[in-house]
Amino acid sequence: DIQLTQSPSFLSASVGDRVTITCRASQGISSYLAWYQQKPGKAPKLLIFAASTLQSGVPSRFSGSGSGTDFTLTISSLQPEDFATYYCQQLNSNPQTFGQGTKVEIK
Amino acid sequence: EVQLVESGGGLVQPGGSLRLSCAASGFTVSHNYMNWVRQAPGKGLEWVSVIYSGVSTYYADSVKGRFTISRHNSKNTLYLQMNSLRPEDTAVYYCARGPGNYDSRARGFDFWGRGILVTVSS
Numbered sequence: 001d002i003q004l005t006q007s008p009s010f011l012s013a014s015v016g017d018r019v020t021i022t023c024r025a026s027q028g029i030s031s032y033l034a035w036y037q038q039k040p041g042k043a044p045k046l047l048i049f050a051a052s053t054l055q056s057g058v059p060s061r062f063s064g065s066g067s068g069t070d071f072t073l074t075i076s077s078l079q080p081e082d083f084a085t086y087y088c089q090q091l092n093s094n095p096q097t098f099g100q101g102t103k104v105e106i107k
Numbered sequence: 108e109v110q111l112v113e114s115g116g117g118l119v120q121p122g123g124s125l126r127l128s129c130a131a132s133g134f135t136v137s138h139n140y141m142n143w144v145r146q147a148p149g150k151g152l153e154w155v156s157v158i159y160s161g162v163s164t165y166y167a168d169s170v171k172g173r174f175t176i177s178r179h180n181s182k183n184t185l186y187l188q189m190n191s192l193r194p195e196d197t198a199v200y201y202c203a204r205g206p207g208n209y210d211s212r213a214r215g216f217d218f219w220g221r222g223i224l225v226t227v228s229s
Binding site for chain 2: 032036044
């Protein structure tokens with residue numbers, strides 16, 4: 001199975017900050033990576049697919065990059081509604097594993 | 108408008124069974140690959156199972172041999188039959204829509220239900 005390791009697990013930041021979350025795969029997954037945002041009590045929301053493609057309706061302050069084993073999610077200017085937990089997911093092969101999550105909290 | 112609505116959750120004793128349903132609207136479940144994802148209380152997301160637009164199915168090792176994914180095309184509904192339930196199966200279960208074919212799998216899961224709680228306890 002492919003393991004995904006996110007870092008950091010927890011991040012404290014202020015409104016307006018640039019935030020970067022990384023996701024490392026235990027083996028190459030090409031660009032078969034998605035990023036999700038989840039708020040407490042809610043279902044996950046797709047932000048980025050194919051490593052770098054912004055899902056329709058997602059603000060342009062979100063961006064993704066990477067291929068192979070190393071990926072990043074960047075929020076260019078953190079907004080109050082962005083405080084949430086973020087997950088990466090590999091879609092290259094079954095089981096379609098998720099990273100352990102990165103919780104972004106207000107400093 | 109695409110909607111996914113889960114039902115069938117609740118409290119069940121260890122060793123018991125439950126069948127979750129996910130009623131879809133706004134699209135045809137047989138045209139997309141459909142997934143179940145779960146989240147234990149306070150924990151991260153765990154992918155559970157997928158059914159492709161053909162008949163292929165796959166499962167996480169943690170549920171293999173105990174859970175069965177299926178769909179009813181005329182009811183446009185996805186199911187998860189859960190047998191031999193264990194306390195560690197306690198979680199919110201989400202159904203989630205994947206893309207229309209395996210080659211488009213990089214598109215991720217674009218629609219999710221609100222989730223349904225399954226509690227396994229004596």
